[in-house]
Amino acid sequence: MTNSIREIPASAGYLIIGTNTTENHPVIGSMLKNEVINKGKKLIVADPRRIELARWADYYFPIAPGTNIALLNGLMHVIVKEGLYDRAFVEERCEGFGDLAKTLEKYTPEHVAGICGLANPQDIVGAARLMAGLKPMALYYAMGITQFVSGVNGVKSTANLQMLLGNLGVAGGGVNPLRGQSNVQGACDMGGLPNVFPAYQPVTVEENRAKFAAAWGSGALPDKPGLTLMEMFNQAIAGNIKALYVMGENPVLSDPDQHHVIEALEALDLFVVQDIFMTETARYADVVLPAYGFLEKAGTVTNTERRVQPMHRVLEPWGQSKDDWWIIMQIARRLGADWDYKDAEAIFEEIRRVTPSYAGMTYARLEEELLQWPCPTPEHPGTQFLHKGKFSRGQGLLTAIEFTPPAEGTDPDFPLILTTGRILEHFHTGTMSRNSRVLDELAPEAFVEMNRHDAQDHDIGDGEVVAVSSRRGSIRIKARVVDTIKPGVVFIPFHFAEAAANVLTIGAYDPVAKIPELKVCACAVEKVLPLTDTAGGLS
Amino acid sequence: MPKDAIGPIVQGQGISLTIDGQAVMGNKGQTILEAALAHDIDIPYLCYNPRISKTGACRICLVRVNETMFKTACTEPIAPDMRVVTEDPELTEIRKGILEMLLAEGDHNCLYCDANGACELQNLVMRYDAAMPSGDFPRRHRTIDEASSKGLKRNEDRCVLCGRCVKACAEVQLNNVWQFTGRGGNTHLTSDLDAKIGDSTCVNCGTCAQLCPTGAITLQPVLGRGANWDLKKESSICIYCGVGCKIDFFKNKGGQLVRALGHPDGPNQGHLCVKGRFGFDFIQKPARLSKPLIRENGAFKEATWDEALDFVAARLKEIKAQHGPDAVAALTSAKCTNEDNYLMQKFMRAMVGTNNVDHCARL
Ligand code: SF4
Ligand code: SF4
Ligand code: FES
Helix, strand or coil: CCCCHHHHHHCCEEEEECCCHHHHCHHHHHHHHHHHHHHCCEEEEECCECCHHHHHCCEEECCCCCCHHHHHHHHHHHHHHCCCCCHHHHHHHEECHHHHHHHHCCCCHHHHHHHHCCCCCHHHHHHHHHHHCCCCEEEEECHHHHCCCCHHHHHHHHHHHHHHCCCCCCCCCCEEECCCCCCHHHHHHCCCECCEEHHHEECCCHHHHHHHHHHHCCCCCCCCCCCCHHHHHHHHHHCCCCEEEEECCCHHHHCCCHHHHHHHHHHCCEEEEEECCCCCCHHHCCEEEEECCHHHCCEEEECCCCEEEEECCCCCCCCCCECHHHHHHHHHHHCCCCCCCCCHHHHHHHHHHHCHHHCCCCHHHHHHCCCECCCCCCCCCCCCCCCCCCECCECEECCCCCCCCCCCCCCCCCCEEEEEECCCCCCCCCCCHHHCHHHHHHCCCCEEEEEHHHHHHCCCCCCCEEEEECCCCEEEEEEEEECCECCCEEEEECCCHHHCHHHCCCCCECCCCCCECCCCEEEEEEECCCCCHHHCCCC | CCHHHCCCCCCCCEEEEEECCEEEEEECCCEHHHHHHHCCCCCCCCCCCCCCCCCCCCCCCEEEECCCEEEECCCCECCCCCEEECCCHHHHHHHHHHHHHHHHHCCCCHHHCCCCCCCHHHHHHHHHCCCCCCCCCCCCCCCEECCCCCCEEEEHHHCCCCCHHHHHHHHHHCCCCEEEECCHHHCEEEECCCCCHHHCCCCCCCHHHHHCCCCCEEECCCCCCCCHHHCEEEEEECCCCCCCCEEEEEECCCCCEEEEEECCCCCCCCCCCHHHHHCCHHHHCCCCCCCCEEEECCEEEECCHHHHHHHHHHHHHHHHHHHCHHHEEEECCCCCCHHHHHHHHHHHHHHHCCCCEECHHHC
């Protein structure tokens, strides 16, 4: 997030696009509801499902999956055409306005309503006018913006809008991606990415490599960006990746196109999994290493607002399990490293030396203070919101972006659009939440959510077990018939191994960020006919 | 009592008053209770909580103002040169009287109450030496429902009508499940117009239970049990979404997790969702991996750490020697700490010699 959670009360209104906040980031969802319901703040929501927040929205856009960019362009079209944008901000702090404005010309409300499947183009005009008057407006998004072949462009579009409206660099504004996992922010900050060292320092820059080689006392560091997760699996199948070491991830359930992932894991010469359970992924391993669970660990994590927080050891370690960092260190030592970290704090001290944005943080400070990066020096108070006064790159870049459709369209064989996501009670692949009694009892089984009209067309009743298939596979799952999802779209949460949504999803991905298009593919939902005598029985 | 609810003195807006003879500075708009708590001056309260709006319902916080007036400290704004007395024989009598009425009205048998030892009413009863009044009081029996909800237990015979749960749901969770209904002596709670709590629209965030000062609304047990005074607590950060809620985890003498309460200092300001509240027992499931495993002839066999680590290191060396460092790849984890992630990428870059390291940020 460019801005902070505690700034929610400072906003005059919110655009919620591609995030089912009250289910996936519930504490933030409640804070938003408090402002809207109890304090009369304005709310605009765009999502193919009529999510809970839509109930209080001044404008709700039930857009077709994969059409965020068209909607954002449509809103900006009105804002530019009616001269509602923040001229001073755009002139002083941004560049690229001319190209953007030109591209926006054809995104008239009617054109956009056609792409997004909206009944009332006038709403786009109304919402744009409302948004322009909200000083400031905060924009929140999650995977409903990014998990598309056009994910990177979707993110850029959100930034375009907020720059046009002058909502960056102010408290209560911002482009605020809600990170889905407890430390996905930190994993990125720490260089858990194939192209960058910690603090996003590119591996392709000679100077960075020299700096890290010196800090680590290592030989020359590799200069070629590595493979992304999806490429790793492709290359394993191609025979170019021979060994894979997976720490605390469950790609068999979380990644698109499950059959493909399993084929990749089976092709490996060495597959090491470090986890707390025998996950669906660990079953394919050659070696399984038992790690501490989160309450057995001490260390730091970084939340969605760049806030670094200490975790303390609550429980004694389970069995012979070990700290993740300890296990890595032991393997490294066997490969010749002289690493001898005595605890997580010792590692953090090294992190500070090579990660400028964390340099001013210490364990002692983190116990006492609320610190958000960048925090470059021990005296620095941390950074509540980014881009104050100027952007890190100098001028803010407005990028002209065209809407592009998702990779897979519907056709007579696969007439419905499948979108995936999470539900309130569960998390990701369910490794943790489905092993938690209360959560499991509250939401014990998978379902496919579909619109009443689609259900009627296919003669499907609420609670009936149906077959959902795509070009990649088929699963059986209970139907949940609702009025809140856009007709023509079905939704499956991906937590459930026994009805895994990712058997169906497509392995297409964004060309730049390599984000898989988990939010849209074509599918068919069919009645499962009971076997009758006339059908021949089983003999 | 979290002090962060009360900001620093705003320049030019300070108000000076005395509380129990002590000179105190407060901000315009602050109540007597807030000014007192900011100075570590103890005024008893029951319906007040910094996370919700003020009701002035219980009158336990009554103080004497400028010698002659009684005011509820949690609602009365401070004024220049105000003189506040927080305790005197008359105030003590009033408080004791209120507490005894509350005792008479309900069924406060601490012996089998979940809140025993962590109950704000119990603390006040002890402090003011209140006792069950003698005589026959009409006992109103209200709803007891300890089974319909997976998250909450409800025993309204322990309810003191402070309204914290109503406000917790209306102002923190924003779900508006609880309401008061009935008048006078018949006032009682209802969830979603008399639905059972388990059939209501409750989303099991547990915030009402966390803010309930007694054992009227409590959390369903998850795993371990134990007397409140035997529990140990330590804070950590929720393992689920990226909000990063700060949580106090409680464990019993046997080391089992008992409950999770939202910590006021985190980004969550004390609030939690159902996952942070109830989703922790997985970590003490027997199915947890407890020993390293190596696959031999298709099946996993238990191994020592040295065997497992030697095996992994040897195979990595072989593969690297034979196919080059770029034939090795690793997935680091968005569920692990910064330190774990840092070391994993350092390992891959410095020791294996490849940038093939990624995680599921995109999923
Ligand atoms: S648990 Fe949460 S949602 Fe349920 S009644 Fe209590 S505050 Fe409301
Ligand atoms: S308690 Fe809920 S909102 Fe808070 S971090 Fe955990 S999952 Fe997210
Ligand atoms: S705490 Fe002041 S009236 Fe209840």
